[in-house]
Amino acid sequence: MRDSNADDLAAMADLLTPLAIRVAATLRLADHMAAGVTTGAGLAKKVDAHPATLKKLLRYLVSRGIFRWSEEGGYEVTELGAPLLDDAPGSVRRRLSMDGLLGLAELGLVGLLHTVRTGEAGYKAAFGRDFWQDVSDVPDDANVLADEVASGLAGDGRLIVHTYDWSGVRRVMDVGGGNGTLLIELARTHPHLHGAVLDLPGMARAAAQRIERAGLGGRCEAIEGSFLDPIPPGFDVYLLSAILCDWPDDDAVKILRRCGDAAGPDGRVLVADMNLIYDDDADAARMNLLLTGTVPVPVRTLKQLKRLGAAAGLELSWEGPTTRRRTLLEFRAH
Numbered sequence: 436m437r438d439s440n441a442d443d444l445a446a447m448a449d450l451l452t453p454l455a456i457r458v459a460a461t462l463r464l465a466d467h468m469a470a471g472v473t474t475g476a477g478l479a480k481k482v483d484a485h486p487a488t489l490k491k492l493l494r495y496l497v498s499r500g501i502f503r504w505s506e507e508g509g510y511e512v513t514e515l516g517a518p519l520l521d522d523a524p525g526s527v528r529r530r531l532s533m534d535g536l537l538g539l540a541e542l543g544l545v546g547l548l549h550t551v552r553t554g555e556a557g558y559k560a561a562f563g564r565d566f567w568q569d570v571s572d573v574p575d576d577a578n579v580l581a582d583e584v585a586s587g588l589a590g591d592g593r594l595i596v597h598t599y600d601w602s603g604v605r606r607v608m609d610v611g612g613g614n615g616t617l618l619i620e621l622a623r624t625h626p627h628l629h630g631a632v633l634d635l636p637g638m639a640r641a642a643a644q645r646i647e648r649a650g651l652g653g654r655c656e657a658i659e660g661s662f663l664d665p666i667p668p669g670f671d672v673y674l675l676s677a678i679l680c681d682w683p684d685d686d687a688v689k690i691l692r693r694c695g696d697a698a699g700p701d702g703r704v705l706v707a708d709m710n711l712i713y714d715d716d717a718d719a720a721r722m723n724l725l726l727t728g729t730v731p732v733p734v735r736t737l738k739q740l741k742r743l744g745a746a747a748g749l750e751l752s753w754e755g756p757t758t759r760r761r762t763l764l765e766f767r768a769h
């Protein structure tokens with residue numbers, strides 16, 4: 436007799452299928468098939484894979500209905516597999532790619548047992564490397580990261596762009612500003628603003644490209660560096676958007692201190708942190724666990740954020756609205 440609960444549970448816990456799909460996404464197998472490279476040998480050559488093993492992967496994905504045999508004797512993409520095509524409507528290829536931000540984050544979940552035991556990021560425990568460093572090191576693939584982060588910013592970004600009083604600000608540095616999406620939005624909305632993104636090299640390269648493409652090279656720039664090291668001075672506002680939530684208290688205080696030192700007595704540090712802890716829906720439950728597995732993500736209450744500011748020698752000078760997803764706090768150096 437079939438125990439359907441046991442089968443269902445085992446199917447939920449299956450790791451092979453998700454990984455096989457992600458390898459296909461990373462290697463862009465669907466796009467290569469659509470472009471006419473359909474044999475196992477041809478695909479192996481195209482993606483620089485071990486031919487016999489790639490064929491095993493392809494056969495497995497045929498068995499799962501993602502690819503199928505074509506009448507000409509090659510592989511082709513099925514309707515189910517179509518979202519693996521880069522330009523398909525609602526394509527998931529970039530999201531699943533193992534060299535993209537989100538794909539890398541999910542790989543860290545193999546360290547989930549360690550995370551649950553210790554509260555430490557599983558990614559580093561599993562791979563021995565820092566998640567953000569790996570994201571930054573993705574070779575020449577900055578645009579994948581750029582597109583992923585861009586799609587994630589919209590709603591929260593608007594709060595920062597429209598709620599804070601930017602009228603008296605001349606120069607803003609988006610510290611850990613990722614691909615520059617937020618800075619570009621700020622510069623477009625407030626044409627008097629000049630700004631810079633400071634981020635790890637891979638992200639900073641992505642930001643530089645986006646800034647150029649947006650025609651904002653005259654007012655904005657991207658700087659490669661770490662916010663754990665001294666930060667270039669000379670900006671009126673140092674913005675930390677969704678940064679502190681990735682770091683434990685001692686690092687978060689260090690980052691705030693670096694910003695305070697760079698801002699000096701006349702500058703400000705604007706903290707726009709994440710509030711996911713307040714969300715109670717299934718998506719938030721998933722995101723909270725996923726992030727904890729990737730980065731040590733101590734999402735903080737307003738009170739805790741204020742305490743961090745004080746520990747970094749900063750004084751709260753303005754408190755903005757708090758939404759379900761963001762806080763907005765402005766600090767000044769004492």
Ligand SMILES: C[S@@+](CC[C@H](N)C(=O)[O-])C[C@H]1O[C@@H](n2cnc3c(N)ncnc32)[C@H](O)[C@@H]1O
Binds near residue numbers: 635661681
């Ligand atoms: C959660 S993302 C936030 C991106 C963006 N500020 C936003 O609001 O969407 C964290 C960012 O911090 C950057 N980052 C991580 N470690 C860093 C470091 N040591 N120095 C500078 N940037 C870093 C990452 O590359 C990434 O762009």
